[in-house]
Amino acid sequence: MFYDQHMHSYISIDSEADPFQYIKNGPKYVVFTDHLELQSPGEPKVDITPAFDLLLDLKDELKERGTELLLGVEVGYARGIEGALDHIFSKYPFKVKIMSAHHNGDYGFMSRVNIPRDEMINSYVDTLLEAVTEWNDFHILAHFDFGFRIHDFEVSEIGPYEERLNKVFETIIEKDIAFEINSKSIFVHGNKELYKWGIERYVALGG
The missing domain is CATH 3.20.20.140 (Metal-dependent hydrolases)
Structure with a gap:
């Protein structure tokens, strides 16, 4: 089976998509893997962290429409960020973790x-x-x-x-x-x- 687990919503720096656009065909599940990038190049280096709580706030409304929201994340690799990642991972119920x-x-x-x-x-x-x-x-x-x-x-x-x-x-x-x-x-x-x-x-x- 082929299905998409690499999808971004408006909480991702590289997307403006409305989560409800993804459920027009009534999928049982939808997963968003919005873009988390710590220590991005710049002076100083920049942490880009999606507002995952905003997406979780939609969970009940999505469920009322027949679709269960599964939270995911796409994480950009950088050296020395494991501690920060562990903290973020402990706060949210990520079902899918994508490495890039x-x-x-x-x-x-x-x-x-x-x-x-x-x-x-x-x-x-x-x-x-x-x-x-x-x-x-x-x-x-x-x-x-x-x-x-x-x-x-x-x-x-x-x-x-x-x-x-x-x-x-x-x-x-x-x-x-x-x-x-x-x-x-x-x-x-x-x-x-x-x-x-x-x-x-x-x-x-x-x-």
């Missing part, structure tokens, strides 16, 4: 910074591998292609990153973390071929 790598502490991987393409991609793959190695309490790895999105990149160029991406896949398989097929990556960012490669490799490694 959006930045390296100095710049975001979707930023149009004056850094060579290969250097940016190399940093992204290193950060992604570090994230899956260091973090355990997660259910899904989001958009493995994130650091490739803004670049003109062909699958035939995957060689310098292949060994580390293999290790990413092996690690999430070992930790029973799901591999996300991200529709925005495929249809908006044009990374269908990269996903074909990634899915085939993930399956070949035992996923």
Whole structure:
């Protein structure tokens, strides 16, 4: 069964969506994984924390319409934030935790910074591998292609990153973390071929 667990609502920095738009077809459950980003690049570094309580306030109204709200979260990897995450995780009943790598502490991987393409991609793959190695309490790895999105990149160029991406896949398989097929990556960012490669490799490694 395919179903979407990577959805954002108006409490997420990257969305203005009304939660009630998602239940027009009467789903039994709906889960929002709004975007939590601690220590985002900047001077000083910025913590972006969704107002999860606002979403939970809608739980009863959603239930009256026949849909149960399940709370989720998408967390951007950063070093040294485990204590803060543990505190947030203890406060809210998260049913789905998505792990992602959006930045390296100095710049975001979707930023149009004056850094060579290969250097940016190399940093992204290193950060992604570090994230899956260091973090355990997660259910899904989001958009493995994130650091490739803004670049003109062909699958035939995957060689310098292949060994580390293999290790990413092996690690999430070992930790029973799901591999996300991200529709925005495929249809908006044009990374269908990269996903074909990634899915085939993930399956070949035992996923």
